[in-house]
Amino acid sequence: MWNDNSFLKKEMDAVEYTIKNSLRTRNKTVKEALVRFAESGGKRLRPAFTILGGTFGQYDSNTIVPIAAALEIIHMATLIHDDIIDDAKLRRGNETVHSVLGKDVAVYSGDFLLTRAFMLVADYADIDMLKQIAKASAYICDSEIAQNEQKFDTNVSVKQYLKRIGGKTAALFGISLYMGAYKAGCPRKLVNRLGVLGNNIGMAFQIVDDILDFTGNQAKVGKPLLRDAAQGIYTLPVLYALHSEYREEAIKAINKTQEEKGANLYEVLDASKAIERSKNIAEKFIGKAMKIAGELPESIGRDIIMEIIDEQLERKF
């Protein structure tokens, strides 16, 4: 994915190397499971953003690459704990870490990755960066808790959903771009602007992901469709259906999702224009992101960010 640009390819290879190096643990089985998980083909958007953020200032590979790797490792840790809780068997078409290691060891493996990430940050960042990264991590946990509390609650509002994904996804995207720019010594205003850009991309990214849970192709998405709805996690399309005149049908449909493979749910989403409305919201965040990106100083980083927004978001639906 990052092969088009030789600079980015080189840096992303270094990120990959740093991530693998951080997975060293005394236990071979755990190490192998984590390496396999690392190799299972995540897009590495977060570290890519850190590197791209760094191109707006004095780029230094030695310090930016470890921070980029740490942010991806935090992401990996949350995925491992998410998969335990969702009891997911597959992620990106591969067995999840807890399927391989058992839930017990998987809980500690997630903890291990989280502390490893902080070790990397401590080695290459200053205290201010560490504060922000720890704060973003706490925000992620907070939002994961909110998501769990909101399970099977048909009264969750769109606002609550947006707040939840703001923590669950957007915060880490924001901090990724922010950290690269900060570490590269960009002026404060530019650093903040890149943080806001990352947040908007993250919001759009999560909404698009949630839409693809209904409209996507299972092979491409890399996980079973309709899983969220079946597990009582009501994302934007379902929430729009629930808060439409089709509320009663929507409640019936989501209750049946698991057995009947969502046929009814698709009808309700269609009737209530829920997918369309969700796409509109995604478009708003994409538009905002494109606007901010367009106003950035001309640079290779800017061009690649705009390409990512186009490829990963715009063209997804």
Place this chain on the structure above:
Amino acid sequence: MWNDNSFLKKEMDAVEYTIKNSLRTRNKTVKEALVRFAESGGKRLRPAFTILGGTFGQYDSNTIVPIAAALEIIHMATLIHDDIIDDAKLRRGNETVHSVLGKDVAVYSGDFLLTRAFMLVADYADIDMLKQIAKASAYICDSEIAQNEQKFDTNVSVKQYLKRIGGKTAALFGISLYMGAYKAGCPRKLVNRLGVLGNNIGMAFQIVDDILDFTGNQAKVGKPLLRDAAQGIYTLPVLYALHSEYREEAIKAINKTQEEKGANLYEVLDASKAIERSKNIAEKFIGKAMKIAGELPESIGRDIIMEIIDEQLERKF
């Protein structure tokens, strides 16, 4: 427990306040469960050691108390994840966090506490301290993973056990004393010596705890006896029995532990002198700790540390 000394009482009250303040999360149920867990009466040995370590130098409450609180919060996070994995219903006579919140939310609550601890450290410590605390945390996870991997393995050696508790318990005790002294600007040699002292106390503490799992009084210990053995976690007494001439009887006995309430196991432990031999090892660590403590500069901190060793370890069996 810390009421005998007015300085220590004041500082421990401040630690308590800082811990509670760190439990703030958007979710009320989670916050309440964490506050109840915090109030359920842990001994707070780790933060006490940080404070006591600080008395060997220029003690500054404003910076040492938050570090002490952070170390206890890391401990709390590991307890929450441990209890999930052990499926423990009770801790210190109270319902465990996952019994109250469900396992899903409890996993994230542990993560939340871990990141909160790093936020506190980042606010009040320097990068070097953070590195060491992150390293100790990774070591804890590593050892928890080892403990899980060694479950039901009757070939685990005493050496493996000691290594495992070195990470699971001793590392955090060591870093607690170390951090207090470091933050108070003690000379490097004294800082290191206090770290070693904490490690020895931690080793003794865990071995004593493991012995009490067999010889203790359930009400005092605050958790069901023989739980470890029933769950396949073989601690020092069981390992001594397993590596004695009573190996076969020991294997039979531990396999029966759950149904027959350990009657056979007690016989084997007795016959193989396993408890006695475990006590000898504990005594070695206690002796080493007392020796190091005795050679510390004369101070209130030294006296209280020696009292703790006496009360919490020496007099426990």
